[in-house]
Structure formats: structure tokens, C-alpha cells
Amino acid sequence: MTSIKILPDWFLPESQATSESIYMNRRRFLKKAGLGSLSTIGLLAGCQTLEEKKAVVKQKLLEERLRPITTARNLAFTIDRPLTNEYSAAAYTNFYEFSGDKDVWQKVDKFQPHPWTIEVSGLVAKPQKFAIEDLISKMPIEERLYRHRCVEAWAMAVPWIGFPLKRLIELVEPKATATYVKFTTFMRPEQAGRQILHNQPWPYTEGLTIKEAVNELAFLAVGIYGHELPKQHGAPIRLVLPWKYGYKSIKSIEKIEFSDRQPPTFWNMRFPEEYDFLANVNPNIAHPRWSQASEKMLETGDRYATQMYNGYASYVANLY
Ligand SMILES: Nc1nc2c(c(=O)[nH]1)N[C@H]1C(S)=C(S)[C@@H](COP(=O)(O)O)O[C@H]1N2
Ligand SMILES: [Mo]
Secondary structure, eight states, X not given: OOOOTTSOTTSOOGGGOOTTOTTHHHHHHHHHTXXXXXXHHHHHHOOSSHHHHHHHHHHHHHHHTOOBOOOOBOTTOOOSSOOOOHHHHHTSBOOTTTOSSSBGGGSOTTOOOSSOEEEEEESBSSOEEEEHHHHHHHSOOEEEEEEEEOTTXXXXXXXXXXXXXXXXXXXXXXXXXXXXXXXXXXOOTTTSGGGGOTTSOOSOEEEEEHHHHTXXXXXXXXXXXXXXXOGGGTTTOEEEOTTBOGGGSOOSEEEEEEESSOOOOHHHHXXXXXXXXXXXXXXXXXXXXXXXXXXXXXXXXXXXXXOGXXXXXHHHGGGO
16 A cells, blocks of 8 residues: 555554545546545645644634633543544544535534524423533533543543533433433534435434433533534533544433443444444453554554453443
């Protein structure tokens, strides 16, 4: 495979590219054209180096005027590696509503995450709709350092700001019959270009058992790096489940529903043999197309051995 030096060193090689991308055909075309490892991100960004790209992403985030959020860090959650650079994380995101590649930051201009309401319903005593600001004012906001592990084998470590999902669940009082929680992202094809693709089960949905949902680790993030979430990280509110592969951490949530049945979920509906409902990080179970034994950090490209439950076994192993 031709190696092209302008790509950041953490860019996934073609062999690790995922079927999560519907642009595989275009990649095959590029390969045929002798541009095998040249990605669309490099082509569209027109950037020469990672540092240059980070500067462009930083400028764009400044223009978004993200509201600062100051809050105390919860010191119970420590990480075993350096934090990922903010702009490297913001330049390399998965958000398939906008892009099949990592260049989401270039494609979110039309997305309007304000105003926003989140509706909580189903098998609960107190179904409610919350304006996002009201919800934030009711919740105990804190910062947590978490490691994130994508099923594609890239990883990051970032400071999220938000509150435990459990606190929201307590507000709505689930009935005893509620055993599952379903989460749904917006459906706005006019703002999110790829939602016009009719062969995919939009809107993006995810789900948890109620026991997972009330686990201490399950976190609803409304910020990152000391400010509101940028659009590409799932503004204005997204789930963060550090013991599971990243696709469970659904972005830009509009609906949360309690039920007595396991909900259908986006990647599981598309490729059930590759993306299971539980999606717990496990180094011993390979993805059908690649090993999960190790992971590569964004920015540095450092490799670490994958840990069972992504290193969070002491919190969640008892659930399984
Ligand atoms: N709505 C929605 N949520 C989503 C996704 C998506 O495509 N759409 N991608 C998931 C995947 S595969 C990962 S790895 C994480 C990435 O989070 P980050 O891009 O903020 O790092 O978001 C998850 N949440
Ligand atoms: Mo992912």
C-alpha cells in the first residue's frame, strides 16, 4: 500500500477501516486509482499536517462560542495514560448522521443543537420533557476522566462534563416492569446529510438494560474540556459508557424510553454479527475483521493492550 506522509500518524490503515463506513466503494476506487491509503479526510481537509489540522479545528470551535462550564473533577475516576489533545479528539469523530469518515467537524455547520428538549417516557411513573438547560440546572454536574474505546480499535482519554444517568432515571421513577432503556438521536435529514440514506435505520438508536443504565459509570455528558459539547462530539447531550465499545455511547439524544423489551439498535440492526447489543470491551473476542487485543491512541498512536471491560471491571463485571 502506498504510504502518504501528510496523513496524521494515528490515521487507521485501510486494513482497519470499518464497514461502518458506507464509503467503502469510494475507498476501493481510490485504491484502484493508486491512492490506497489516502483518505477522504485528508482530501477534504486539505491539511498538510496534524498540527495544521488541529489549528483549523480549534479556530472552528472558537467560532462556535461554546459556553464554558466550570465544575469539580470527580477524583474517583483516574486514567492510566495522558489525556488526548482536545483538537485531535474533535478532528476525529464518528457521527454517521454527518459523515462516513472522521471529518464530521467539517460537516456539522447546519446542525442546530439549541434549543433542545429531551423526552423521557415509557414505563415510568413520571414521564417528562426537559429543556436541556433546565435539566442541567437540576443535575449534579461534575467532570470525569474516562477512557474511550471505539470498536475500530482507536482510543482516547478525555475529560467529560455531565451527570450520572442514574440521577435522571431517579427523576422519572421507572416502574418495576421496566427492564430496558432505549435512547434515540434526532431525525433531521435537512441538517444531517447522511440521514437521507434510506437503506439505514435512522434515527440512530441505542439501548441498555436498566441495571447497566443505573451503574455508576453510565454518564450523560453535556460538555468536554471545560465547555459545552462541540457538535461533532454529540451536542448538546450524549451518553458515555466507558466499559463498552464507543457505538453504544449515542450522541445528541432526543428521547429516552423505558420498556420491558430489548430495543433494536442501529449497528446491531445493520450488522448483527459484528456489533452485538452488549458490546462490552473484551480483548479476547476479535471483531470478525480485526483483533481487539490492543488499541491505538489518537494523537500519539501509542498502543496499549485492551483491558477487559476497558479497565472498568471493578464497576461492571458483576452485571454479567
Ligand atoms: N448518534 C450517533 N451517536 C454515535 C455515533 C453515531 O454515528 N451517531 N457513533 C458512535 C461511535 S462508533 C463512537 S466511537 C462514539 C465516538 O464519540 P466521539 O466521536 O465523540 O469520540 O460515538 C458514538 N455515538
Ligand atoms: Mo466507534
